[in-house]
Amino acid sequence: MADAPAKMGSYPASDVTFLLKDLSVISIEKSTDERESLIQSGTHYSEMLPVEYKPTEEYMNLFYASLEESKRKVAEAVGTVAEQIVQKRGLHTVLCSLARAGTPIGVLIKRYIEFKYEAALPHYSISIIRDRGIDENALHYILRHHPGDSLAFIDGWTGKGAITKELMRSLDGFYQAFGTRLSSELAVLADPGYCSSLFGTREDFLIPSACLNSTVSGLVSRTVLNGKWIGKEDFHGAKFYENLLAEDVSNLFVDTIAAEFPAVETKAAETAALLLEQREEPDWRGLTSVRNIQHDFGIDNANFIKPGVGETTRVLLRRVPWKILIQPGSRTRLTHILLLAEDRGVPVEEYTDMSYSCCGLIRPVGRGK
Structure with a gap:
């Protein structure tokens, strides 16, 4: 069983331990178009x-502007999540962020608990x-x-709730296989x-870490x-892009x-x-929004629908977008979405029947405009 975490990542070791196999020497990248075609023809995205x-100067400017604009809002949301974790779980808790969007948020929650409670909780990113589920070796x-100790799972934000459901399924399977029951409650910064x-918060706003990738x-x-590279006893893998150290803003963000x-x-x-x-339980209204969009735009595969500001940003940065839907009256709050859409020549349409500020639609291979 894997028992030696690779030393990877640019965070201080005191902030997070990555339970990931280092694949840095392996060439596994595909261009956006090639990757999109492979995914839509059945290759799993994780392969x-x-x-x-x-990052281009434009994206960096977007990051710096959004960081300055939202830093207090993000800090308040981090503190709100951290306080709930401590009140519900206590200080004998392991923070377990879901790589990679959850990692910066996990680091921030760890930092907040150190600031407020003077307790250094262990923090892993898995x-x-x-x-395909959670990394059981991790x-x-x-x-x-x-x-x-209790485990608190952390992610950045919710979209359709696919990862929330995957966590529930995975931990149920883990209990069935090994007899250990873990809470599948997922702590997130934003839950639109x-x-x-x-x-x-449940506000659908731009978390600056969504602007960039690694x-x-x-x-x-x-x-x-x-x-090909991940054996039965290995952690899931990842690459460490040490060549981008000069562009790294991970610690600046935190x-x-x-x-x-x-x-x-x-x-x-x-x-x-x-x-x-108040104990506000989930009502999964975002999933209802996705079903509305599927129906109205004739989309067979819900994976082609990426709701919320964070996911829409990532569609525009990483995927082959078809169109962007925005709530009427939200243009002033979605400047970066409009900028990225214009840059890539992606049409923007107003759409009211959703709980999100915006939603990115991926172009099915072979589909025209």
């Missing part, structure tokens, strides 16, 4: 990686892959090294899909599960948000207490 490009590693009960996530790639913690501490604690008292 390859998109090409990791150096892989979960849609339709779970075994954590359970061996932290017997008796209304599919989490532990969230910082350069805001510790220079670590998306996770890989390909039998440090900028963490500097706001003293200003939001009181409000975050109040909001967390209110949410714990």
Whole structure:
């Protein structure tokens, strides 16, 4: 069983341990068009990686602008989530972020708990892959090294709730196979899909870390599960893009948000207490929105629908977009979406029947405009 985490990523070791197999020396990247074609013809997305490009000046400007604009809002949401984790789980808890969008948020939650409670909780980043499940070897590693502790799973935001459901399925299977019951409650910074009960906000806004890829996530790639390189006893894999160190803003992002913690501490604690008292359960209205879009636009595969600001941003950065849907009246809040859509020549349409600010639609291979 895997028992030696690779030293990877640009975060300090005190912030996070990546339970991932280092595949940095393997060429596994495909161009956007080639990857899209392979995915739509049946190759699982986790068997390859998109090409990791150096961020353009335009994208970096977008990141810096969004960071400055939203740093306090993000800090408050981080504090709200962290306070709920502590109140529900206590300080004998292992933070377990889902690589890679969850990693910066996990680092921030760890930092907030250190700031507020002077407790250094262990924090690991592990892989979960849609339709293929969570990395069980990583779970075994954590359970061996932290017997008796609670595990708190963390992600950045929700879209359709696919990862939420994958976590539920995976942990149910883990219990059936090994007799260990783990809570599948997923803590997220933003829950516009209304599919989490532990969230910082349900507002659909741009979290700055969604603007970039590895350069805001510790220079670590998306996770890989390909039998050519990942054995039965290995952790899921990832690459460390050390060649992008000069462009890395992972620690700048964390440090900028963490500097706001003293200003939001009181409000975050109040909001967390209110949410714990109200116990707002998920109603999965985001999934209803996706079904509406499927019907109205004749889309067979729900995986071609990427709802919410974060997912829409990623469609425009990584995939082959067909069109972007936005809520009427939201243009001033979606400047970066409109900028990226214009840059790629992607049409933008107003659409009211969804719970999100915006939604990205992926072009099915062979489909015209």
